Amino acid sequence: MANNEKKKGLKLYGAPWYVTIIACLLILSAMFSGALGTDMPSTFALMLAIGIPLNEIGKRLPIWNKYIGGGILLAFIGTSVIGTYNLIPETYTSSIDNFTSEINFLSFYIVVLITGSVLSLERKVLVKSFAGYFPAILGGLVGAMLLAILGGLFFGITPGEAITHYTLPIMGGGNGGGAIPLSEVYAGITGEGSEVYYSFAIIILTVGNIFAIFGAALLNKLGDAFPKLTGDGKTLIRGAEENDLADEDYTPSLGDVAAGLLIALGAYTVGLLFSNVLLPEIFGFPIHELAYMVIFVVILCALGVVPLNVRMGAKRLQSFFTKHLTLLIMVGVGVDLDLNELLAAVTLPNIVVALFIIIGAVVGSGLVGYLVGFYPIDTAVTAGLCMANRGGSGDLAVLGAANRMGLMAYAQLSSRLGGAIILVIASVLFSILL
Structure with missing residues (x-):
């Protein structure tokens, strides 16, 4: 019975x-x-x-x-x-x-998650977490480079090639924001065709993306086994969970949820305005609208100009998307993954070096994150693996596998601003190492 x-x-x-x-x-x-x-x-x-x-x-x-x-x-x-x-x-x-x-449901989903995750943080926690985030990104990049060199030694790959042809494409923020502009920078410096670099960059990026997704799932299990290494999936700072906006503080109405959606769409519009009109490039490198959006929402939260009911409405909307619409996103990004393309990239050097890069990104970002007061697992997922995946769709796959969709704002900083940092670094390293 x-x-x-x-x-x-x-x-x-x-x-x-x-x-x-x-x-x-x-x-x-x-x-x-x-x-x-x-x-x-x-x-x-x-x-x-x-x-x-x-x-x-x-x-x-x-x-x-x-x-x-x-x-x-x-x-x-x-x-x-x-x-x-x-x-x-x-x-x-x-x-x-x-x-x-x-139709870009992908971006709509990301916009909602960015707004809800940022506005649900208290101002002090927000400022501290974003201030320490870029050192964690650089820690992941250094770790990835060092282990790429180590992995390359097994196959006769020179340190310079391990960095320029393996590490930079994987850590570059995806295809459109990473591999494509990287190939253009390569062509401008070497005089060779951009397709020479891109044809390999997209292959190694694809392998790295898969390792990043499975690595996120493993880190999630590690967090279950060792809870002290991870937080609540919303903030990176150790011990800051009590500073999150608690649901019992205010119960948002449907009107509050609608207001949260309006704030999200308005912030995205500001991102478009800066990316397309006001300041499309910084030091000659394009800045994505979602990167500008993150910055704008962070400023709104830091200034405290968004009322509590609207912030809670944005958080409630984010919670609905995270719990019930993530499945749609995984189907949407999954159908875009060509397994034949992945199988064509499966060679022993590619697998080993890409795996070493992913491990280096995880260890480097997690270690630096811990030193600046972050949870190492959450930092490794965002500052490490979200630098090493395939951009926006890769962020969703990684955060979905790690069960940490609440960290979307940090993931977007990795893919968008982190990818722009890689382009700047690449322009220097291509000149030195090639």
């Missing part, structure tokens, strides 16, 4: 299990029959119908659920398998990709 009651009480994605299963089957049936459209509601429905089963399987799969990454990571990998091997009609994989990138 008790078992029957337990089965009746089982819920999937917030609904009774049979309701969720029937809904997913109906959506998938509509897709395979061609009745499902490619508009936003149809695509939204399909992403849930794919993501929910994968997530539930991943949460229950032995070994995978405890040691590899659980449901969120299986949703990411499973969707990449579906997309790579055309297990559903290409029309629908294209609609998922378009919804994530062209």
